[in-house]
Every structure is written in C-alpha cells, then in structure tokens.
Amino acid sequence: MVTGASSGIGRGIAVELARRGARLGLVARRAETLQEIVSEIETLGGQALALPGDVQDAPAIRAAADRFREEFGVIDVLIANAGIGSTNDAAELRATEVASVINVNVIGAANSVAAVVPEMVAKGHGQLVVISSLAAYRGLPKSAAYCASKAAVSAFFESVRLDLRPRGIDVTIIHPGFIKTPLTAGRHAQMPFLMELDDAVEKILSAIEKKKKSYAFPWQLASIVRAGMIMPIFMYDWISSRNSFRE
Numbered sequence: 001m002v003t004g005a006s007s008g009i010g011r012g013i014a015v016e017l018a019r020r021g022a023r024l025g026l027v028a029r030r031a032e033t034l035q036e037i038v039s040e041i042e043t044l045g046g047q048a049l050a051l052p053g054d055v056q057d058a059p060a061i062r063a064a065a066d067r068f069r070e071e072f073g074v075i076d077v078l079i080a081n082a083g084i085g086s087t088n089d090a091a092e093l094r095a096t097e098v099a100s101v102i103n104v105n106v107i108g109a110a111n112s113v114a115a116v117v118p119e120m121v122a123k124g125h126g127q128l129v130v131i132s133s134l135a136a137y138r139g140l141p142k143s144a145a146y147c148a149s150k151a152a153v154s155a156f157f158e159s160v161r162l163d164l165r166p167r168g169i170d171v172t173i174i175h176p177g178f179i180k181t182p183l184t185a186g187r188h189a190q191m192p193f194l195m196e197l198d199d200a201v202e203k204i205l206s207a208i209e210k211k212k213k214s215y216a217f218p219w220q221l222a223s224i225v226r227a228g229m230i231m232p233i234f235m236y237d238w239i240s241s242r243n244s245f246r247e
Helices: 008-019 031-043 058-072 095-123 144-167 197-209 219-230 233-240
Strands: 023-028 047-052 077-080 126-131 169-176 214-217
Touching: 008 023, 008 031, 008 047, 008 197, 023 031, 023 058, 031 047, 047 058, 058 095, 077 095, 095 126, 095 144, 095 169, 126 144, 126 197, 144 169, 169 197, 197 214, 214 219, 219 233
Parallel strands: 023 047, 077 126, 126 169, 169 214
Antiparallel strands: none
C-alpha cells in the first residue's frame, strides 16, 4: 500500500514495484490520476487498486486499507510517502500553512500506520516504510514547517520501530536528498547532488528489500548533513544562512 502514489516518488515506487510483481494499493486524493497509474501497471502485467483518499482523513485511510485487504487479502508493506512542501521565510510565517504541512506529513503518516498495524501485529509480520528527508536532521532556511514535519515523522517511526520490533514488524525510515520530482521542480536555487527519480527509486527499493532500519542518500549529501549535526551552532548558522535551497 503506497500513499502519495499519484506523482513523484510515490508513483515511481508503485510502477517499479509492479514490474517486480507486487500487488499494489495506490492511495492519493486524485482518483482520475490513480486510475491512469492502475492502467499503466496493468499494461505491465501487474495488479493494482486505486484507493482515492486524503491521508489526513483517518477513517478514509482505514477504509482504503480495508478495501485493499478485501481485494488482495493482506498488506505486507506500507509505504507512507504522502507529503507536501512549504517555502516560507519565518518573517512571513503563516500558522495555517505550518498546520497543513504537519497534518499531511506527520498526521497523515500516523493515520496510514494506524490503518494497517493491527492486522500486521495479529499476523506477526509486516513492514512499515516512511519517506522522510535529509531535512529531518537540522533546520534549514525558509523550511521551518517542512523540516519540523520530517524531523517529527522520523522520530515517530523510530519510536514505532522500537514498539513493534518484538512483534515481528520491520520499520524502515528513508531520508532522501534532492530528487527530480514536482516537489523540487521550478526552484532556481542549485540543489546539490540532485538525483534522477529512477535512480532514487532503485535506492529506496533496495533499502526496503534489505529491511534497513534507516537509509540516507545520496551518501555525499548525507555525509554533509550528518556533519552538520555535530557542528557548533555558530558555524552551522554561518553556513546555512548562505545556502537556501527553497528559492
């Protein structure tokens, strides 16, 4: 079951999983677009089910998961990918926009987990995957809402992993860097180590198949970001204030 499956990383993951023989439940708000992806997957010889719904709506996502189980019997893997971005200088902060980002990126992921976990626990197996971001590690300019949401969702899934590991449930947290998707399209700022979608999908699926607990890529940018976590604050502020990727 893949949320945010109508475009970008979600769509790329869905199509590639179909090529590998997975049966897919595709969740997103745009029913017509989902149906187009289902048709594409069926052309490849795969099986997919369009499950229109908003991840912010917990009953709707639970109903989508129930519909998936009625059709295919079991949900082995949840990929909580649905997410939105935000570009705003804090001097122009809009609380409603912050709430929207948190609701989709964090509460939406939690709703998705709640829709599948009881059945996974009952069966004693399953895997929960979340697409977080390297932006989860430290705050970036003009990215307060986005960084906060990704930090929150990473910590949420880490806690979930600790709770569910003894119950046979694997949890994988993916921290990508910059990928060519609609979320990064149109930016004028240079994005270091920008990756093609197909290359990113290959790395993500490899980490999922290996059931890695956490995976950050590309390694060059991930190394820089990790260095920033132990960098003195004055140094981090000096460097970060001169590099905005949200323009």
